[in-house]
Amino acid sequence: MTAALLEVRGLKTHFPTSSGIARAVDGVSFTLERGEVLGLVGESGSGKSVTGFSLIGLVDEPGRIVDGEIRFEGRDLVGQPTKELRRIRGRDIAMVFQDPMMTLNPVLSIATQMHLALEAHEKIGKEEARQRSIEALARVGIPSPEGRIDSFPHQFSGGMRQRVAIAIALLHRPKLIIADEPTTALDVSIQAQILAEMKALVKEFGMAMIWISHDLATVSSIADRIAVMYAGRIVEAGPVGQVLRSPRHPYTQGLLDSLPTRTSPGEELAQIPGTTPSLINLPSGCAFAPRCARANAECAVIPEEVYEDARRFRCHHPLPERSTP
Amino acid sequence: MNLSASPFGRFVAEFTRNKTATVAAIVVLVIALLAILAPLVAQQDPYDLASLVLRDARRPPGYVGTSGIVHLLGTDSQGRDLLSAILYGLRISLQMGLLAGAIAFTIGAVVGCSAAYRGGRFEAVMMRIIDLQLSFPAILLAFVIAALLGQGTWQLIMALVFAQYAYFARTAHGAASAERHKDYVEAALSTPLSAGRVVLRHILPNSLPPLIVVATVQVASAISLEATLSFLGVGLPPTEPSLGMLISNGFQYLLSGRYWISMYPGVALIILIVSINLVGDQIRDQLNPRLKR
Amino acid sequence: MLGFIIQRLWQAVIVILAMSVLVFCGVYAVGNPIDVLISPDATQEIREQVIAQYGLDLPLWQQYFGFFQRMLHGDFGESFVYNMPVTTLILSRLPATFELVLFAVVGASVIGIPLGMYAGYKPESRTAKLIMGLSILGFSVPSFWIGLVLIMTFAVQLGWLPAGGRGETAELFGVDWSFLTLDGLKHMVLPAINLALFKLAMMIRLARAGTREIMLTDTIKFARAAGLSERTVLIRHVLRLIAIPLVTIFGLELGSTLAFAVVTETIFSWPGLGKLIIDSITSLDRPVMVAYLMMVALLFVVINFCVDLAYALLDPRLRRARA
Numbered sequence: 001m002t003a004a005l006l007e008v009r010g011l012k013t014h015f016p017t018s019s020g021i022a023r024a025v026d027g028v029s030f031t032l033e034r035g036e037v038l039g040l041v042g043e044s045g046s047g048k049s050v051t052g053f054s055l056i057g058l059v060d061e062p063g064r065i066v067d068g069e070i071r072f073e074g075r076d077l078v079g080q081p082t083k084e085l086r087r088i089r090g091r092d093i094a095m096v097f098q099d100p101m102m103t104l105n106p107v108l109s110i111a112t113q114m115h116l117a118l119e120a121h122e123k124i125g126k127e128e129a130r131q132r133s134i135e136a137l138a139r140v141g142i143p144s145p146e147g148r149i150d151s152f153p154h155q156f157s158g159g160m161r162q163r164v165a166i167a168i169a170l171l172h173r174p175k176l177i178i179a180d181e182p183t184t185a186l187d188v189s190i191q192a193q194i195l196a197e198m199k200a201l202v203k204e205f206g207m208a209m210i211w212i213s214h215d216l217a218t219v220s221s222i223a224d225r226i227a228v229m230y231a232g233r234i235v236e237a238g239p240v241g242q243v244l245r246s247p248r249h250p251y252t253q254g255l256l257d258s259l260p261t262r263t264s265p266g267e268e269l270a271q272i273p274g275t276t277p278s279l280i281n282l283p284s285g286c287a288f289a290p291r292c293a294r295a296n297a298e299c300a301v302i303p304e305e306v307y308e309d310a311r312r313f314r315c316h317h318p319l320p321e322r323s324t325p
Numbered sequence: 326m327n328l329s330a331s332p333f334g335r336f337v338a339e340f341t342r343n344k345t346a347t348v349a350a351i352v353v354l355v356i357a358l359l360a361i362l363a364p365l366v367a368q369q370d371p372y373d374l375a376s377l378v379l380r381d382a383r384r385p386p387g388y389v390g391t392s393g394i395v396h397l398l399g400t401d402s403q404g405r406d407l408l409s410a411i412l413y414g415l416r417i418s419l420q421m422g423l424l425a426g427a428i429a430f431t432i433g434a435v436v437g438c439s440a441a442y443r444g445g446r447f448e449a450v451m452m453r454i455i456d457l458q459l460s461f462p463a464i465l466l467a468f469v470i471a472a473l474l475g476q477g478t479w480q481l482i483m484a485l486v487f488a489q490y491a492y493f494a495r496t497a498h499g500a501a502s503a504e505r506h507k508d509y510v511e512a513a514l515s516t517p518l519s520a521g522r523v524v525l526r527h528i529l530p531n532s533l534p535p536l537i538v539v540a541t542v543q544v545a546s547a548i549s550l551e552a553t554l555s556f557l558g559v560g561l562p563p564t565e566p567s568l569g570m571l572i573s574n575g576f577q578y579l580l581s582g583r584y585w586i587s588m589y590p591g592v593a594l595i596i597l598i599v600s601i602n603l604v605g606d607q608i609r610d611q612l613n614p615r616l617k618r
Numbered sequence: 619m620l621g622f623i624i625q626r627l628w629q630a631v632i633v634i635l636a637m638s639v640l641v642f643c644g645v646y647a648v649g650n651p652i653d654v655l656i657s658p659d660a661t662q663e664i665r666e667q668v669i670a671q672y673g674l675d676l677p678l679w680q681q682y683f684g685f686f687q688r689m690l691h692g693d694f695g696e697s698f699v700y701n702m703p704v705t706t707l708i709l710s711r712l713p714a715t716f717e718l719v720l721f722a723v724v725g726a727s728v729i730g731i732p733l734g735m736y737a738g739y740k741p742e743s744r745t746a747k748l749i750m751g752l753s754i755l756g757f758s759v760p761s762f763w764i765g766l767v768l769i770m771t772f773a774v775q776l777g778w779l780p781a782g783g784r785g786e787t788a789e790l791f792g793v794d795w796s797f798l799t800l801d802g803l804k805h806m807v808l809p810a811i812n813l814a815l816f817k818l819a820m821m822i823r824l825a826r827a828g829t830r831e832i833m834l835t836d837t838i839k840f841a842r843a844a845g846l847s848e849r850t851v852l853i854r855h856v857l858r859l860i861a862i863p864l865v866t867i868f869g870l871e872l873g874s875t876l877a878f879a880v881v882t883e884t885i886f887s888w889p890g891l892g893k894l895i896i897d898s899i900t901s902l903d904r905p906v907m908v909a910y911l912m913m914v915a916l917l918f919v920v921i922n923f924c925v926d927l928a929y930a931l932l933d934p935r936l937r938r939a940r941a
Binding site: 094095099108117 | 835837839841845861
Binding site for chain 2: 633644645754755757758759760761762763766767769770773774781874880881884885896899900911914
């Protein structure tokens with residue numbers, strides 16, 4: 001049996017702060033096959049972005065991966081020297097960020113930025129780099145790339161800028177792309193375009209993708225599998241259809257209930273009561289218990305992971321499985 | 326009293342976490358105290374001509390004078406005890422720095438806040454003038470004004486104020502115009518409160534933190550400017566011997582190896598300025614929300 | 619772009635006009651140059667003759683217009699002290715100041731920017747803290763005192779370098795330069811270091827602050843995520859981003875130092891402009907003072923203009939807005 005493309009086991013990324021240790025990621029495990037799209041869902045502060053950055057070893061100071069392993073093509077990336085990680089970044093694992101206004105360098109032309117990204121992993125002449133860049137821009141749907149490659153980021157619209165960022169991420173045809181809320185900062189109509197574009201590109205290149213988002217709707221349309229994060233842990237994971245149709249964890253149910261599409265017009269949107277807990281003073285048991293209607297004394301102990309077929313969840317009082325209609 | 330309860334208490338608590346800044350703050354306080362108490366602390370009134378003995382002039386550190394005084398830092402060209410002269414000099418330097426700083430602060434805050442408050446043409450013209458003035462180095466402005474006005478305490482203070490008010494004005498303007506357009510100020514302006522009251526009660530207090538930061542830096546730079554001008558001979562009259570003048574007086578003896586006459590007043594000056602700047606740095610870091618994570 | 623240039627030129631003319639009035643009135647208020655011009659025991663007749671000769675008996679506004687007309691022709695009159703045209707006098711002193719300042723500011727930038735970037739890149743490291751400590755010192759210590767220490771250490775105690783003067787000069791383009799001879803260079807080392815230290819401290823601080831802020835941005839994260847080496851990130855991304863404020867400061871500093879190397883030139887008896895202005899103020903040499911101040915004003919207007927242009931060239935966002 002060949003190893004999965006990515007296998008994350010017990011990943012813990014902590015941030016020591018003056019008021020205590022913030023456990024942003026606290027024991028996350030998941031597997032990703034080649035060509036598979038995983039939707040990583042959660043509220044802001046749930047640790048989903050930190051998980052993404054941990055994978056390529058770019059956790060902000062003073063954060064550290066304190067435990068766990070990240071096996072990429074069988075090789076553990078945790079503890080690899082920066083030089084090794086740098087060789088993987090951009091070539092094997094690429095990343096796209098949330099806000100295209102902030103990611104591209106405003107004072108360098110697109111051509112220069114793409115040239116730098118190419119040079120990072122191969123010896124390449126100016127002309128060849130330019131040619132490759134133009135092709136990459138064309139692939140992500142930028143009209144007349146020959147004319148636009150010498151432009152600066154501010155001369156593009158938000159959606160176009162995100163396409164440029166995607167083009168840069170895809171330059172080396174990575175095996176895995178981590179997309180950290182790449183559509184959140186865009187207009188709704190553009191969001192749909194970028195989403196469709198990404199979907200097509202992933203298929204075309206046979207890339208695996210981790211799509212990080214707080215938006216269940218976009219995740220459901222792009223992901224094969226979904227992992228729901230809460231307070232640094234994955235509380236539920238499984239094939240996207242099954243999880244969304246019949247969530248077992250009350251938190252997933254809460255997220256689904258707060259979607260406008262699930263409510264009839266005029267009806268009030270459901271909310272999850274309470275707020276996300278501070279990552280420094282997490283409740284000792286299930287972190288969701290204080291906000292959970294089903295919680296009881298049992299929830300003071302962290303629930304073990306329950307595996308059911310392709311699915312898993314962490315809950316003492318899972319919701320009953322709904323039979324498929 | 327629970328210190329961490331009040332905003333000031335929290336500020337102090339955060340400040341003391343930086344050891345360098347804390348030491349610097351203590352140094353500033355000690356120097357200020359020494360300067361205030363100079364007549365009591367100094368073993369000699371360096372400007373009581375009767376007590377000076379010419380035979381004691383230009384003696385190295387540790388020399389025991391005719392009157393039995395041990396001159397720890399030596400004596401200057403007229404036989405003054407250098408340590409006493411430095412203490413009196415610190416007094417004058419601090420006085421000048423604080424006075425000039427306070428006046429520049431007041432003028433700058435008024436100009437900046439009222440420009441932000443009035444807006445329109447007045448604001449545009451005032452800020453243009455201030456920007457223009459800021460593009461000239463402060464020391465050049467101070468030097469020219471001091472040269473034009475001639476020697477004298479108030480002339481020098483005017484020169485320092487003229488060179489420095491623009492920094493306060495721009496800072497006050499920046500903070501105040503950000504504040505001016507906030508809803509609560511707009512609301513206060515729509516009530517029949519007088520405009521002056523709005524500026525005083527609402528705009529000014531909110532512009533204070535950045536102004537305080539500028540003030541620490543500017544007091545230090547006023548002291549340094551004053552010393553430089555006195556060194557160049559356009560500063561204080563010889564009757565008001567600041568540190569700058571002591572250094573200047575010793576300059577001619579430097580080449581003949583009598584280093585202490587210039588050196589020790591200079592060391593005192595530097596300790597003072599560096600300490601004030603370190604304190605200012607820490608205050609700035611603490612008040613700068615951009616560096617907070 | 620053209621509209622921007624015209625607007626700036628218009629502003630420059632107004633500034634120069636305003637400065638000429640201010641400077642003329644200001645300098646007029648200082649002392650009585652007659653006392654300098656004539657020996658105290660001269661007869662009343664000679665006094666009046668000299669006064670009339672320099673036009674000092676005319677009303678102030680007439681003196682101003684005379685001055686303004688002549689200024690437009692580049693004529694600032696004759697120095698009372700040196701008995702030579704002021705323009706010639708100033709031009710003869712300019713190269714000495716210019717070479718000194720250029721060495722100091724370029725040196726400060728070349729050393730200061732990398733140090734500052736390092737301090738901003740690894741703000742918690744020991745080296746960074748040491749760099750910042752030094753820069754606070756460089757900022758705080760008045761430059762005249764540093765000059766004294768330099769002389770004391772390297773000229774008096776060690777005897778390695780001369781304490782003052784310009785040393786031997788060599789001619790290039792009809793102007794005498796110190797940097798062309800070994801002896802001249804030796805004379806330049808101490809004053810150039812003296813001038814550079816403050817600029818160095820400033821460059822370090824600016825580069826550090828800029829780097830520190832930029833290192834936290836998504837731009838840098840994205841560049842790193844693309845696998846760029848730290849070296850490339852720093853040189854190609856960060857340096858380009860902090861270049862804009864740095865170029866401004868570089869320009870302003872070049873100008874302010876040109877105008878005000880007074881302290882250093884006085885200490886090291888460097889026969890440049892700064893020493894000239896100090897001497898002219900103490901001797902009430904009015905035409906020199908006026909001409910110097912006007913030149914400084916002009917210099918600043920020109921430099922500010924160039925800095926704005928450089929800004930427009932370095933920042934593509936502005937380039938488009940003004941095109």
